[in-house]
Amino acid sequence: DTAVSQTPKYLVTQMGNDKSIKCEQNLGHDTMYWYKQDSKKFLKIMFSYNNKELIINETVPNRFSPKSPDKAHLNLHINSLELGDSAVYFCASSQDLRGPATPNYGYTFGSGTRLTVV
């Protein structure tokens, strides 16, 4: 079973469209994240949710709206897509930040969604 799974893997869409990316984790983690990886491979945090509560919202356009129906799922909806939104979007999860860090603490990433806006 895949620990953090994202769908779809590839997404090609026209400017102005609205699209969603779904993420699910089966690790029992309490915290989930969305990262954006640009063409130069730079990974930048976008959002973080802890037990369905938004705890990080970096300076991301409000066209991006995350939704967490439960602690195992974190979806990303993007309105009015622009060319500059083209990137690889990664979902990740980790154990509760407020708990002690165990020796195997770490973020588990999904395999990414490559979004291409044309």
Next chain:
Amino acid sequence: QQQVKQSPQSLIVQKGGISIINCAYENTAFDYFPWYQQFPGKGPALLIAIRPDVSEKKEGRFTISFNKSAKQFSLHIMDSQPGDSATYFCAASAIGQAGTALIFGKGTTLSVSS
């Protein structure tokens, strides 16, 4: 203050050689320093991590060296193999501090030639 600076941007090493990647940080609240490995088309995968209470951690061929006073840490890959060719990211965060997440360096593309 939130940046993690990584160097070099790219690295070519011969098979059997030692690969060394360096990172520096500014935020003294950071207390968790992992390294991630990413292959093309895949997500980053945790390779090895260190907390600031130790100066070195070794797992197989991979070693993290940590210098708290200099605010620097590095990854050493001993006996580098062609299968190690990937992009490596250092990262840092303040575990337990609400509203924080891993901050990544810009990555190092490692090529190990056979």
